[in-house]
Amino acid sequence: MTDQQPHRFERGTDGPKVIVAGLDGSDSSMRAAAYAAGLARRQNATLALVYVQPVLPAGAALGAPVADTTGEVAEGLVSEIRAATERAKDLWNVRWEFHTFRGDPYNGLVTAADELKADAVVVGASESAGHRFIGSVAIRMVKAGRWPVTVVP
Numbered sequence: 001m002t003d004q005q006p007h008r009f010e011r012g013t014d015g016p017k018v019i020v021a022g023l024d025g026s027d028s029s030m031r032a033a034a035y036a037a038g039l040a041r042r043q044n045a046t047l048a049l050v051y052v053q054p055v056l057p058a059g060a061a062l063g064a065p066v067a068d069t070t071g072e073v074a075e076g077l078v079s080e081i082r083a084a085t086e087r088a089k090d091l092w093n094v095r096w097e098f099h100t101f102r103g104d105p106y107n108g109l110v111t112a113a114d115e116l117k118a119d120a121v122v123v124g125a126s127e128s129a130g131h132r133f134i135g136s137v138a139i140r141m142v143k144a145g146r147w148p149v150t151v152v153p
Helices: 027-043 057-061 066-088 105-115 137-144
Strands: 018-023 046-053 095-102 120-124 149-152
Touching: 018 027, 018 105, 027 046, 027 066, 027 095, 027 120, 027 149, 046 066, 046 105, 066 095, 105 120, 105 137, 120 137, 137 149
Parallel strands: 018 046, 018 120, 046 095, 120 149
Antiparallel strands: none
């Protein structure tokens, strides 16, 4: 007779542990963050909000204070997230982290998802017409095929 061992898988408890949501301050990225927060709450996962501060060499060439501008955007996003968390704290509680660094948004999200060992990635649909030709971050993340990716309109 064999000893019965508990199964490692238990329905309803083996969901994602880290959900990465890409933010850029656009309405669609904020909707994506809200959607990801709901997923994280239901799955008892950590929500990792990632803002990749774009490197803008053209702006730097014209003398624009690029680092200051993207840093201000990051600070603004953190403030918005904290305010939303405070408003909703009586309704639900989500463990969240905010990560920001400079780089290309696609490569930055890939790096963050890898380093954080993401189980899922949530991004907003692109609101830029130019992405129809060169491909949006969302399309590139889906094509990478390394994580389940949800694109929120």
